[in-house]
Amino acid sequence: MTSPENVVEVRDLRKAYGDLTAVDGVSFDIHRGETFALLGPNGAGKSTTIEILEGYRDRTSGAVSVLGVDPQKGGLDWKARLGIVLQSSGESGNVTVAEQLRHFAALYPNPRDVDEVIAAVGLESKAGALIRKLSGGQRRRVDVAVGIVGRPELLFLDEPTTGFDPEARRSFWQLIRTLQSEGTSILLTTHYLDEAAQLGDRAGIIAGGRMVDLAPIDEIGGADARVPFVRWRENGTVHERRTHAPAAVVTELVARLGGEPEGLEVIRPSLEDVYLDLVGREHASDLSSEALNETEAAR
Numbered sequence: 206m207t208s209p210e211n212v213v214e215v216r217d218l219r220k221a222y223g224d225l226t227a228v229d230g231v232s233f234d235i236h237r238g239e240t241f242a243l244l245g246p247n248g249a250g251k252s253t254t255i256e257i258l259e260g261y262r263d264r265t266s267g268a269v270s271v272l273g274v275d276p277q278k279g280g281l282d283w284k285a286r287l288g289i290v291l292q293s294s295g296e297s298g299n300v301t302v303a304e305q306l307r308h309f310a311a312l313y314p315n316p317r318d319v320d321e322v323i324a325a326v327g328l329e330s331k332a333g334a335l336i337r338k339l340s341g342g343q344r345r346r347v348d349v350a351v352g353i354v355g356r357p358e359l360l361f362l363d364e365p366t367t368g369f370d371p372e373a374r375r376s377f378w379q380l381i382r383t384l385q386s387e388g389t390s391i392l393l394t395t396h397y398l399d400e401a402a403q404l405g406d407r408a409g410i411i412a413g414g415r416m417v418d419l420a421p422i423d424e425i426g427g428a429d430a431r432v433p434f435v436r437w438r439e440n441g442t443v444h445e446r447r448t449h450a451p452a453a454v455v456t457e458l459v460a461r462l463g464g465e466p467e468g469l470e471v472i473r474p475s476l477e478d479v480y481l482d483l484v485g486r487e488h489a490s491d492l493s494s495e496a497l498n499e500t501e502a503a504r
């Protein structure tokens with residue numbers, strides 16, 4: 206069912222674990238060459254969704270196509286076109302970084318140069334070190350290296366930078382930008398909203414197994430979500446005004462107050478602010494429907 210410009214198509218995907226519906230009717234596409242960020246709180250259903258797309262987990266219902274193939278039927282040829290960085294690798298790591306990468310590179314028809322990949326993830330000085338002797342962040346970089354060594358068309362990154370120091374995250378972003386410029390399509394999950402904003406083209410926000418928003422990163426939350434506000438203090442009270450023209454509001458304030466307004470701030474909501482608002486609202490509506498059910502049950 207995949208159209209040529211979509212590398213992933215998901216329609217009304219559902220996954221139940223016994224009584225728990227972890228993914229509840231999710232639909233989205235990933236266009237060729239784009240980075241799609243799947244965002245949501247713990248337990249939202251992101252890993253379940255990704256694992257279904259990777260072919261590691263069966264779905265309860267719905268249609269899924271990844272690179273034109275149903276993941277439940279994907280063979281080795283199909284797997285070789287994917288790069289996968291799982292949430293945790295579970296590798297014991299009794300081999301060196303270079304050995305590990307050479308081992309994985311040999312599994313692919315057109316792998317990247319192992320030394321280049323090691324350099325790209327910033328592990329040149331650790332190429333000969335045993336993986337089990339690396340720090341948590343360094344091991345995570347090995348996971349990323351394994352994910353890209355096969356030159357994947359579609360790369361799954363499940364919380365790739367957890368445990369990275371800020372400098373390592375910046376160089377990881379640089380690496381991802383290189384992959385993007387080479388045309389790699391990417392599905393990214395992350396709890397770092399700045400990472401999603403830096404790398405993502407579009408985002409899907411998933412909460413309670415449902416997609417609560419799906420839009421280009423800058424449009425998540427709707428047109429009004431990013432309208433800035435001006436905040437200042439006057440006679441001991443904090444005032445806020447939302448406006449498309451913050452400079453005009455500040456000019457007017459300065460004229461009226463005859464100088465610098467106390468505590469002046471102009472704040473443009475970040476993706477994180479918009480996300481927290483969206484997910485918080487979803488949580489509140491879950492709570493209110495639970496409360497309603499309880500009221501109904503009590504009658």
Ligand SMILES: Nc1ncnc2c1ncn2[C@@H]1O[C@H](COP(=O)(O)OP(=O)(O)OP(=O)(O)O)[C@@H](O)[C@H]1O
Binds near residue numbers: 225247250251252
């Ligand atoms: N194998 C399993 N058996 C039963 N329940 C599961 C299983 N795997 C996940 N779940 C449940 O399904 C729900 C969704 O889990 P999932 O791991 O997909 O969430 P997530 O969005 O990836 O969360 P996180 O951000 O914490 O990684 C959770 O309530 C989780 O407890």
